[in-house]
Amino acid sequence: MIKARIFVQIVSLLILFSCESSLYPPTYPPVLSDISLTSSSSKTATNSVIQGDTVFLTVAVDDPENDSLTLTISILSGGTEIKSLEVNDSCIYDGTSWETWFETDDLALGDYTLALTPTDKEGNKGDTLTEIFTVTENLKANVTTADISISAVSYEVKNTTTGEPFIITFSVTNSSPVTLDIVHVPFDAEDSSDTVLDSGVGIITSIPSGATKEGYLKLNIQVTENCDELIYSFANCTITIY
Numbered sequence: 339m340i341k342a343r344i345f346v347q348i349v350s351l352l353i354l355f356s357c358e359s360s361l362y363p364p365t366y367p368p369v370l371s372d373i374s375l376t377s378s379s380s381k382t383a384t385n386s387v388i389q390g391d392t393v394f395l396t397v398a399v400d401d402p403e404n405d406s407l408t409l410t411i412s413i414l415s416g417g418t419e420i421k422s423l424e425v426n427d428s429c430i431y432d433g434t435s436w437e438t439w440f441e442t443d444d445l446a447l448g449d450y451t452l453a454l455t456p457t458d459k460e461g462n463k464g465d466t467l468t469e470i471f472t473v474t475e476n477l478k479a480n481v482t483t484a485d486i487s488i489s490a491v492s493y494e495v496k497n498t499t500t501g502e503p504f505i506i507t508f509s510v511t512n513s514s515p516v517t518l519d520i521v522h523v524p525f526d527a528e529d530s531s532d533t534v535l536d537s538g539v540g541i542i543t544s545i546p547s548g549a550t551k552e553g554y555l556k557l558n559i560q561v562t563e564n565c566d567e568l569i570y571s572f573a574n575c576t577i578t579i580y
Contacts, residue, residue, distance in 0.1 A: 367462035368401040370436075370454055373469040385471045390443045390479075397454055397467065398435050405459040409436045412453040413445070421445070445473045477515045478579045483572050485514035488523060490552070491568060506538075506555040506568060512545040519544060520578035526569040527557055535559045 374383050377391040387393050399406055406427055413421040425438045436456075449472050456464040490509040506525055512518050523540040540555035559565055 365403055365405075365458065365460045365462055366401075367464035368399050368406045368456035368458055369464055370397050370399055370456055370467040372398040373452070373454065373467060375452075375469070375471060385469070386474055387442055387471060388478075389445065389447060389473050389476045392439055392441055393471075394437075394439045395452075396435050396437050399430065399456060401433075401456075401458065403458065404433060406430060406436075406456055407459045408457045409438070410455045410457070411438070411440065412455075413440070414451040414453060415446075415448065417451075442473055447473050447475055481514045481516060481518070481577060481579060483575050483577060485512065486518070486521060486572050486575060486577070487511045487513065488570060488572050488575075489550075491570065493527075493565065493568060504557060504559055504565070506540065506557065507552065508540060508555070508570070509550050509552045510542050510545060511550040512547055515547050516579060517544060517546050518577055519580045521545060522576045522578075523553065523555075523570060523572075524574050525555060525557075527559055527565045528567045528569060529564055530566040532567075535563050535565055 374396045375385060375387070376383060376394045376396075377387045378394075379388045379391050395411070397409075408424050408426055409429070410424050411422060412419050421440070421444070423438075423440060425436065429436050429438045431437045436454075449470060452469045452471060453466050454468075455466045458464075488508055488510055490507065492508075493504050493506045495504040506527075508523060508525075510521050510523065512521075521542045523542070524537065525540060526537050527535045529535055536557040536559050538555050538557050540553045542551050542553040545551045
């Protein structure tokens with residue numbers, strides 16, 4: 339009799355657990371894949387970013403219950419976490435990917451591991467997905483006018499009619515390790531008495547590293563004023579790098 343009662347109780351418990359299992363089916367954590375990094379300096383996917391860049395992160399997420407809640411982002415150096423942030427489900431795009439960003443101005447040069455861990459609303463944590471990226475030196479920040487030189491400066495009167503302009507021709511060489519997007523070169527045209535007849539700024543765009551490009555500048559100097567000298571200096575130039 340006692341054995342029969344125990345058997346009935348065991349069967350009842352099994353039925354109860356079975357009912358609860360049906361009412362509360364198991365849930366599954368989000369699954370991450372395909373990390374993609376771009377930056378404020380590179381719009382194409384890259385794992386090499388310039389120090390000071392904003393890094394834009396996209397990672398695919400597969401979540402059958404569509405209940406992803408948070409994404410924890412850790413940045414590790416030599417296995418030690420040096421930076422972390424957490425974003426919520428407002429950063430999920432179209433239900434298929436997390437999209438967020440982080441800054442690198444506080445990261446030293448070198449290699450880092452990016453570790454991403456998703457969590458859903460039930461508290462289920464998905465597997466951590468990792469990616470290696472490298473922070474490189476911002477070569478643009480060190481460029482100065484000492485990295486350019488001006489050469490082949492000449493001028494030519496285009497028309498002997500009084501008041502017609504003449505053209506200054508000049509070249510700029512870029513000795514820096516990056517492309518110079520815009521270089522402004524100011525000129526003063528003087529006569530034999532060092533009187534400035536006219537001034538202007540020559541502009542050359544997109545000078546690759548190691549390259550020399552020619553520029554032109556038109557000034558309104560009358561031929562009767564007899565330009566004797568062109569005054570210029572690379573120290574007075576300005577450089578723009580995007």
